[in-house]
Amino acid sequence: MSFVVAKNVWKQYGDRPILERVNVEVEKGAFISIIGASGCGKSTFLRMLLADEQPTKGEISIEGGAPAQEPRRERGVVFQRYSVFPHLTVRDNVVAAESFGTPFGRFFGKRLKDTRARAQVTLDRIGLGHVALHYPATLSGGMQQRLAIGQALVAEPRILLLDEPFGALDPGTRLSMHDFLTELRERTNMTVFMVTHDIEEAFKLGDRVLIFDKVRRDPERPHRFGATITHDLESSNGHEPHQDLLDGIPWLSGMTQLPDEDDEPTVQAAGPLARDDAKARNKSPL
Numbered sequence: 614m615s616f617v618v619a620k621n622v623w624k625q626y627g628d629r630p631i632l633e634r635v636n637v638e639v640e641k642g643a644f645i646s647i648i649g650a651s652g653c654g655k656s657t658f659l660r661m662l663l664a665d666e667q668p669t670k671g672e673i674s675i676e677g678g679a680p681a682q683e684p685r686r687e688r689g690v691v692f693q694r695y696s697v698f699p700h701l702t703v704r705d706n707v708v709a710a711e712s713f714g715t716p717f718g719r720f721f722g723k724r725l726k727d728t729r730a731r732a733q734v735t736l737d738r739i740g741l742g743h744v745a746l747h748y749p750a751t752l753s754g755g756m757q758q759r760l761a762i763g764q765a766l767v768a769e770p771r772i773l774l775l776d777e778p779f780g781a782l783d784p785g786t787r788l789s790m791h792d793f794l795t796e797l798r799e800r801t802n803m804t805v806f807m808v809t810h811d812i813e814e815a816f817k818l819g820d821r822v823l824i825f826d827k828v829r830r831d832p833e834r835p836h837r838f839g840a841t842i843t844h845d846l847e848s849s850n851g852h853e854p855h856q857d858l859l860d861g862i863p864w865l866s867g868m869t870q871l872p873d874e875d876d877e878p879t880v881q882a883a884g885p886l887a888r889d890d891a892k893a894r895n896k897s898p899l
């Protein structure tokens with residue numbers, strides 16, 4: 614059985630469809646990169662995986678369980694901007710992340726001492742042990758983002774959701790974060806979903822790369838249809854995108870704008886590794 618299953622998922626805000634017919638199955642421990650034009654619904658999909666949003670139609674399940682109605686600690690999330698608490702030390706940031714799951718939201722006495730000891734272990738694991746008593750403002754961007762990942766990890770999530778986690782980092786720091794994430798993943802075997810605008814990063818880190826795009830367009834009403842997964846690619850080509858993929862989807866190289874509504878819809882999977890599900894396309898609207 615697949616670990617994460619999205620079955621015929623649709624999402625609509627008001628009368629505006631954002632996503633339609635999203636079908637995907639993901640094995641435990643897989644690293645899934647998600648790319649697509651700005652505004653096509655990638656973060657919305659991630660928020661549904663987190664159960665922070667509910668699909669308008671269809672369902673998402675983990676390990677065959679009932680669809681979650683709200684975020685739980687089994688799903689960790691990291692956003693592009695550091696979500697750390699500036700007034701707490703690095704170590705207490707990790708403690709705070711753990712205390713969220715408790716009835717009082719805070720620890721006292723022995724429990725606080727034990728939690729701090731555990732936080733120190735987490736920090737050592739992610740290479741921040743030596744700055745445990747510093748404040749986040751004194752850390753570099755990469756270190757702050759590592760702290761944010763550390764916070765997500767304390768709950769030992771079964772899936773880790775990363776929304777452009779390295780988007781705000783300089784190229785050098787970004788590369789070292791790639792190494793960090795790869796090593797972390799080898800150690801934890803977590804299932805990871807990562808939204809990125811960096812196609813090289815998507816192929817370098819992902820086992821699979823999901824491409825979101827619209828397959829149906831109405832030139833009269835640009836927002837009539839939502840996006841879906843148009844390509845599901847194995848990233849085994851030396852972890853670099855196939856040239857024929859880039860040739861097949863020209864907007865991928867730029868990836869800052871939604872494709873022009875007049876463009877031909879992307880309906881053909883590009884490259885020999887594509888395993889696009891043709892059945893999941895060109896059906897009736899929601």
Ligand SMILES: Nc1ncnc2c1ncn2[C@@H]1O[C@H](COP(=O)(O)OP(=O)(O)OP(=O)(O)O)[C@@H](O)[C@H]1O
Pocket residue numbers: 626631649650651652653654655656657658
């Ligand atoms: N809560 C909401 N209510 C109404 N519309 C929303 C809501 N959240 C997102 N949207 C709209 O849904 C669309 C998709 O947003 P989303 O953030 O998922 O796109 P994205 O692909 O992640 O974009 P980007 O790459 O720019 O981050 C956007 O047009 C956005 O304005």
